Amino acid sequence: MTTSDFRLTLKTEQTPQEVFNTIINVRKWWTGYYNEEFLGSTERLNDEFSFRAGGGAHYSKQKLVEVIPNKKVVWLITDSELSFLKKRDEWTGTKVIFEITEVDNKTHLSFTHEGLTPEIECYDSCASAWTLYLENKLQPLINADRTR
Numbered sequence: 001m002t003t004s005d006f007r008l009t010l011k012t013e014q015t016p017q018e019v020f021n022t023i024i025n026v027r028k029w030w031t032g033y034y035n036e037e038f039l040g041s042t043e044r045l046n047d048e049f050s051f052r053a054g055g056g057a058h059y060s061k062q063k064l065v066e067v068i069p070n071k072k073v074v075w076l077i078t079d080s081e082l083s084f085l086k087k088r089d090e091w092t093g094t095k096v097i098f099e100i101t102e103v104d105n106k107t108h109l110s111f112t113h114e115g116l117t118p119e120i121e122c123y124d125s126c127a128s129a130w131t132l133y134l135e136n137k138l139q140p141l142i143n144a145d146r147t148r
Helices: 016-023 123-144
Strands: 006-012 037-040 048-053 058-068 072-082 095-103 106-114
Touching: 006 123, 016 095, 016 106, 016 123, 106 123
Parallel strands: none
Antiparallel strands: 006 106, 037 048, 048 058, 058 072, 072 095, 095 106
């Protein structure tokens, strides 16, 4: 059975370094919608952070397992509890991947939540939430300031 992980690509005029610096400042873009709580560090290999939203409806703990400056960041979700699901730990063991490339004088940010597939319960609500955060929070921050 073939699965299709959730993917989204953003394009910008900003440099790969500017995109990378914005991605690793997770607290700044993965908050602001659902009464979130954010703890931990998000910049270096083996850093860990937790995210809680919606009055506890969503909890996840992430570990940075790959960090290649200006090219790639990978989080392993080491713990999760999504209270609105039957299988509350559905995210545990999945990976969130940010890949940065240059194509035709633009920087492309390819986002993949590996393991978030249409076959799992969370797919529709989680894919729409990722789209909201990536397009309405992360992308505007990337494009906001060329001097970071």
